[in-house]
Amino acid sequence: MAIDPLAIDTARIPAGNTPPRARFRTPLSEVPWVKFGLTAIAVAFLALMLVLPLAAVFAEAFRRGVEPFLAALVEPDALSAVRLTLFVAAISVPANLLFGLVASWAIAKFQFKGKSFLITLIDLPFSVSPVISGLVYILLFGSYGFLGPWLIANGYQIVFAVPGIVLATIFVTFPFVARQLIPLMEQQGTTEEEAALSLGAGGLRTFWSVTLPNVKWALLYGVLLCNARAMGEFGAVSVVSGHIRGKTNTMPLHVEILYNEYNFVAAFAVATLLALLALVTLVLKSALEWRYGGELAAHGRH
Amino acid sequence: MPGEGARRAPVRIDVEELGKSYGSFAALDNVSLTVRPGELLALLGPSGSGKTTLLRAIAGLTATEEGTIRFDGEDATTLSLRERRVGFVFQQYALFRHMTVFDNVAFGLRVRPQGERPRAGEIARRVRRLLELVQLPGLEKRFPSQLSGGQRQRVALARALAIEPNVLLLDEPFGALDAKVRKELRRWLRELHTETGLTTIFVTHDQEEALELADRVVIMREGKVEQIGTPADIYDEPATPYVCEFLGGVARFETKAKDGEADILGSTFPIESDGDYSGPALAYVRAHEIEIVSRELAEGVPAVIRAVRPFGPTVTVELSIEGRAERIEAEVPRELHSGGELGLGQGVFIRAVSARIFPVN
Numbered sequence: 006m007a008i009d010p011l012a013i014d015t016a017r018i019p020a021g022n023t024p025p026r027a028r029f030r031t032p033l034s035e036v037p038w039v040k041f042g043l044t045a046i047a048v049a050f051l052a053l054m055l056v057l058p059l060a061a062v063f064a065e066a067f068r069r070g071v072e073p074f075l076a077a078l079v080e081p082d083a084l085s086a087v088r089l090t091l092f093v094a095a096i097s098v099p100a101n102l103l104f105g106l107v108a109s110w111a112i113a114k115f116q117f118k119g120k121s122f123l124i125t126l127i128d129l130p131f132s133v134s135p136v137i138s139g140l141v142y143i144l145l146f147g148s149y150g151f152l153g154p155w156l157i158a159n160g161y162q163i164v165f166a167v168p169g170i171v172l173a174t175i176f177v178t179f180p181f182v183a184r185q186l187i188p189l190m191e192q193q194g195t196t197e198e199e200a201a202l203s204l205g206a207g208g209l210r211t212f213w214s215v216t217l218p219n220v221k222w223a224l225l226y227g228v229l230l231c232n233a234r235a236m237g238e239f240g241a242v243s244v245v246s247g248h249i250r251g252k253t254n255t256m257p258l259h260v261e262i263l264y265n266e267y268n269f270v271a272a273f274a275v276a277t278l279l280a281l282l283a284l285v286t287l288v289l290k291s292a293l294e295w296r297y298g299g300e301l302a303a304h305g306r307h
Numbered sequence: 308m309p310g311e312g313a314r315r316a317p318v319r320i321d322v323e324e325l326g327k328s329y330g331s332f333a334a335l336d337n338v339s340l341t342v343r344p345g346e347l348l349a350l351l352g353p354s355g356s357g358k359t360t361l362l363r364a365i366a367g368l369t370a371t372e373e374g375t376i377r378f379d380g381e382d383a384t385t386l387s388l389r390e391r392r393v394g395f396v397f398q399q400y401a402l403f404r405h406m407t408v409f410d411n412v413a414f415g416l417r418v419r420p421q422g423e424r425p426r427a428g429e430i431a432r433r434v435r436r437l438l439e440l441v442q443l444p445g446l447e448k449r450f451p452s453q454l455s456g457g458q459r460q461r462v463a464l465a466r467a468l469a470i471e472p473n474v475l476l477l478d479e480p481f482g483a484l485d486a487k488v489r490k491e492l493r494r495w496l497r498e499l500h501t502e503t504g505l506t507t508i509f510v511t512h513d514q515e516e517a518l519e520l521a522d523r524v525v526i527m528r529e530g531k532v533e534q535i536g537t538p539a540d541i542y543d544e545p546a547t548p549y550v551c552e553f554l555g556g557v558a559r560f561e562t563k564a565k566d567g568e569a570d571i572l573g574s575t576f577p578i579e580s581d582g583d584y585s586g587p588a589l590a591y592v593r594a595h596e597i598e599i600v601s602r603e604l605a606e607g608v609p610a611v612i613r614a615v616r617p618f619g620p621t622v623t624v625e626l627s628i629e630g631r632a633e634r635i636e637a638e639v640p641r642e643l644h645s646g647g648e649l650g651l652g653q654g655v656f657i658r659a660v661s662a663r664i665f666p667v668n
Binding site: 196197199200201202203204205206207210214215218219 | 366367368388389392393394395397399401402403404405414415418419466467469470
């Protein structure tokens with residue numbers, strides 16, 4: 006019997022004998038096969054495009070067993086690449102931590118002209134191809150470049166040396182920390198700072214005990230992403246590095262060189278280190294999101 | 308703070324010709340007023356009337372372009388936030404979200420310079436006493452997110468009082484609370500004020516809150532002071548049409564005055580100006596100033612009963628009269644209602660008992 010709920014005179018229905026209800030779905034839910042179908046497509050796509058290649062990296066690295074794998078890692082050029090990568094990250098991540106904090110502080114807590122222009126500028130490295138980012142430094146500091154001849158004459162080698170790699174990495178990874186902090190700081194506003202100041206705290210004290218603790222998890226999150234990119238950056242670094250083995254080769258560049266020499270086991274062995282870095286980053290990132298999701302919620306995620 | 312050595316004498320605040328504008332918008336326009344020592348003063352007005360700007364200017368949170376602010380006669384205009392030593396309670400409380408209640412309240416003591424900073428034990432003692440004062444003992448270890456709105460409000464107050472402020476300033480102290488908590492806190496704030504004796508200013512847009520709580524009320528409009536007075540002054544003798552309308556509960560009539568008098572609802576009243584003003588005038592009559600006259604007398608103005616709201620100590624009757632689109636509300640004694648004289652659609656006569664009439668310039 007079809008029941009029109011509007012037509013039922015509730016007074017005439019005896020207690021305990023409610024009419025059967027038509028199955029009701031909330032407006033935003035879908036029928037099961039649509040749900041499962043969409044999920045299956047997403048999982049299959051991820052497996053094909055992400056998990057399979059990742060598995061292939063490890064499979065290739067261990068193709069000839071553990072010994073060649075380890076040999077490829079302790080080989081002097083590989084060690085030097087690892088050292089250089091860590092060194093570059095150790096400079097560029099703290100630098101961007103500082104720049105990012107300063108920039109987002111300025112943007113979120115003060116009103117000034119050209120603010121939106123500054124925000125656009127911070128996003129620039131994301132929208133420019135990394136190769137261009139590298140070329141910019143060649144144009145500035147290369148031997149035919151803008152400042153290059155003078156610097157080289159005075160004994161400063163920027164391009165095809167470690168300083169160039171550091172500069173290019175800083176450029177490419179600049180937005181990560183700032184992008185993470187700006188929305189959160191804007192959402193939090195300035196009243197807690199005002200409260201601290203009205204209670205007699207100085208500017209520095211207010212920053213350390215109010216502003217910084219309020220953004221610490223977002224800051225860590227940004228640093229994590231920044232670090233992953235700094236260690237993994239290829240394009241920009243490739244342009245400025247010069248690929249000098251044992252000197253200006255970072256891990257991603259080293260992988261490429263080995264691969265081009267058909268030394269697949271060694272190439273993939275070094276690649277596993279980068280893949281591990283990615284996995285560790287992913288785990289830490291998920292842990293942060295899981296534990297401090299609320300405090301990170303204001304963010305545009307990457 | 309009570310019991311904290313000799314209580315300092317409450318501070319007097321003088322605001323002299325204060326001016327502040329945002330672009331072409333005058334947030335404060337030549338504002339002058341005096342806050343008496345130990346007084347509880349309300350700044351009342353709609354949003355955009357400059358009341359919060361004035362409060363923030365007194366606190367030192369907002370810079371002003373013109374005028375002077377004095378604490379006990381001394382020029383405080385150029386003093387920093389820290390030097391003014393003002394206890395400020397923010398609208399959304401602005402508690403430090405990553406600190407416990409204890410750390411929040413202790414903050415103002417811990418950031419003092421080395422020589423003036425109390426020892427840890429002394430800080431703990433004072434914080435506990437403040438939490439008792441605001442009736443929140445035992446909540447030291449909670450975080451702000453674990454407190455109700457009313458509790459946060461009290462923590463914010465305790466935190467502001469911890470610095471032993473010269474004056475206490477509260478920005479919409481009850482704005483974010485529900486009606487019941489608001490009433491409780493209102494009474495409690497009044498008691499706290501008596502206990503601390505601090506000169507206290509609070510901002511509100513709720514006329515009932517201001518009139519109930521404050522010693523004196525400042526009504527603001529478009530960056531200017533419209534009227535200052537005790538709640539009784541303001542209620543009984545509103546200085547301008549704006550004050551009448553802002554306080555609400557009035558019927559407004561456009562009328563004509565002749566020789567300093569005007570007719571309203573069958574009665575004649577003097578108008579609020581000198582001399583024999585003749586010309587257009589605005590009249591305001593409160594609901595309880597309208598009387599329903601028995602039909603036999605046939606005095607006043609004929610009206611028709613459109614709705615009756617029979618709750619509260621009096622009965623509110625909505626009436627319509629000829630030549631007026633809006634209805635008029637009258638508050639009449641309950642006896643009239645229980646006597647069955649207030650049927651819907653029934654014709655009656657109404658009369659104004661008193662009215663305030665302002666010339667229109």
